[in-house]
Amino acid sequence: KPQLLIDTDPGVDDALAILMAHAHADVLGLSIAAGNVGLSHTVRNARTLVDLAGATTPVFAGCPTPLVRLPEEDAAFVHGRDGLGDVGFPEPMTGVKGEHAALALLRLTREHPGEITLVALAPLTNLALALKLDPGLPQRVKRLVVMGGAVTGHGNTGRVPAEFNVGFDPEAAHIVFEGFPDFDLVDWELTLRHAFDEADFDEWLAEGDRRAAFFGQVFKVARETNRRSGRRGIIAADALAMAVAIDPSVVLRSERRHVGVELDGRLTRGATVVDWNNRLKLPEHANVVLELDQAKFAAMVCRALGAEKPT
Numbered sequence: 172k173p174q175l176l177i178d179t180d181p182g183v184d185d186a187l188a189i190l191m192a193h194a195h196a197d198v199l200g201l202s203i204a205a206g207n208v209g210l211s212h213t214v215r216n217a218r219t220l221v222d223l224a225g226a227t228t229p230v231f232a233g234c235p236t237p238l239v240r241l242p243e244e245d246a247a248f249v250h251g252r253d254g255l256g257d258v259g260f261p262e263p264m265t266g267v268k269g270e271h272a273a274l275a276l277l278r279l280t281r282e283h284p285g286e287i288t289l290v291a292l293a294p295l296t297n298l299a300l301a302l303k304l305d306p307g308l309p310q311r312v313k314r315l316v317v318m319g320g321a322v323t324g325h326g327n328t329g330r331v332p333a334e335f336n337v338g339f340d341p342e343a344a345h346i347v348f349e350g351f352p353d354f355d356l357v358d359w360e361l362t363l364r365h366a367f368d369e370a371d372f373d374e375w376l377a378e379g380d381r382r383a384a385f386f387g388q389v390f391k392v393a394r395e396t397n398r399r400s401g402r403r404g405i406i407a408a409d410a411l412a413m414a415v416a417i418d419p420s421v422v423l424r425s426e427r428r429h430v431g432v433e434l435d436g437r438l439t440r441g442a443t444v445v446d447w448n449n450r451l452k453l454p455e456h457a458n459v460v461l462e463l464d465q466a467k468f469a470a471m472v473c474r475a476l477g478a479e480k481p482t
């Protein structure tokens with residue numbers, strides 16, 4: 172079983188990814204970022220999800236704001252004002268640890284050198300801070316999988332080419348991309364190519380256990396927002412990155428490239444710039460995932476919802 176440390180801002184697709192992680196891996200901790208909604212909500216949501224998973228995973232609160240500039244937008248219109256579809260869940264049983272998320276990332280990777288897959292599902296603020304505190308972090312992790320970026324410029328934020336996680340804290344993404352010599356990048360455009368059929372997904376929700384019932388509730392706002400924006404299918408960015416973290420064989424096609432982050436552009440701040448033709452002669456640190464095994468991905472999601480494996 173892989174050992175995972177998840178940096179996350181739950182968030183509806185984060186919620187699905189966290190359920191997948193608990194169904195398929197050992198989860199050593201959840202380090203929590205601000206992003207989809209404010210930190211107090213994302214921390215509480217993470218605690219709710221640990222309760223739902225029936226786990227004892229420690230939850231560590233991280234940075235409440237990006238490293239440099241305050242964000243221009245959140246994603247409450249997708250995830251609900253509370254980040255989990257405004258269902259109004261009761262106060263969770265799981266508590267929050269006193270240790271800061273960035274310090275917990277450093278400590279846990281020291282305690283398990285070479286064993287941990289770091290999964291980044293949120294703006295990269297906590298990871299960047301951890302890396303600044305200890306640049307030796309990449310040498311201690313087995314893998315880093317990042318959900319972030321839009322590799323050919325079809326972003327999902329107010330700045331056209333920027334994807335949310337990178338666009339929320341571009342400086343943090345820049346620090347992490349420059350600091351890690353090797354990581355898998357699951358970008359927003361890949362997510363759009365790997366959406367689930369709505370009817371299939373509804374079947375899994377109907378068949379599944381309490382986790383499916385929960386997901387059906389929290390997913391309503393996001394589904395409405397998607398429909399209004401004319402998108403078809405069930406889009407779950409963080410779940411896709413989690414599939415890559417749990418089982419690397421889910422990746423069918425990828426290209427190793429240098430990926431930079433635009434920090435200054437008037438129209439392009441937060442864009443990810445992929446050097447497809449190696450013009451810059453910079454280290455090709457990112458394994459840009461281009462195609463996934465959809466059947467394997469679906470099977471992982473089903474198990475996380477307590478539903479039958481799709482045939």
Ligand code: BDR
Binds near residue numbers: 182184293318327359
């Ligand atoms: C990413 O942004 C967030 O809204 C999602 O949780 C995901 O991590 C997609 O761009």
Ligand code: CA
Binds near residue numbers: 179184
């Ligand atoms: Ca997220």
